[in-house]
Amino acid sequence: MKSIINRIKSGFNPNDYGLPADFLLTRLTQMKGCGCKVPRAGRITCANVLSDLYAMGVVNCDNMLILLGVPKDISDKERDVVTTNFFDGFKDTAVEAGTAIRGGQTVRCPWLLLGGVATSVCSANEMAVVDEARPGDVLLLTKPLGGQVAVNSYEWLKMGNSRVKELNLNEARIVSAYQQVLEQMCRLNRNAARMALKYGTHASTDVTGFGILGHADNLAKAQKAEVQFVIHTLPIIDYMAEISKAMGNGFNLFSGTSAETSGGLLIAVEKEKAEHLRTELEQLDGFPVWLVGDVVSGLRGAVIAEDVKIVSVASRIHLI
16 A cells, blocks of 8 residues: 555656556565575566565556665675676566566675566556455465575575474475475566456455565555454465474464565455456466455454464475
8 A cells, every 4th residue: 555655646747748647657666685596586576576566456567677785795706696697587577577677776785685666657447456355355365375484494404504403304395395485486476466457356465574464464454444354274385384383483474474575465355256366367377376364344454363274385396
């Protein structure tokens, strides 16, 4: 919802560009650190930036900018490798999304920062409704959870962290989960945006840094009606629930606040349309979509059901 408010206050006047009065400017910026291989980092960053557009049902991005912070303490050779691979990955995903990169900014800083800007000019009917969830709707999630657990546990393996032995972790299962996370972080939410428009969904957001509960709560509080989102199912990448449980709800995975990067869309839709949307999106993307919650009457906000169901999602990716 903040993105919509920013768009309205941007000072954009469609008449200045010969466009109809109902055209709107949407510009979104993302910037964050990196925790994976550089070639994938470019792809993930681009997908993450675009995801904010897709969360509003905006399928087409008109322009992108690259933002890159290069660490001061790396050599010139390392810098060239990092920047080249990052740019290549970002560009490849931009092309996949049907858009183009027309500029950006690179600076030196103490650590690696990756980001971008996505801009779209579209009419109101090219955007999904995001604030009309109503009692009786159901909640769909387009990517499984557990990304933070997978990336961190994989880092433990690489760094020889003592937690691997202390928790008696299975290295092969960690690698498998990490492979799955890399795939889904690179995968665009563009088809999900298409489905939001096609099926007239009532609300949607992407699940990223605040976790599924945090983003569901923000979305519920932005609705016109007094509704509560009840999360009754958490689809979690295989073995990540076991790691979290061994740590005593490590990374707050079971609380619904474990961070995701380039996560899926959380969509509120009429119950009668939900199965058709799920089926069509699964056919387009080749990956499952989960029914994870209900919209009920109540104080605006989101909760995890006391009897929440944990669904283990097997990795379908076998190569890094």
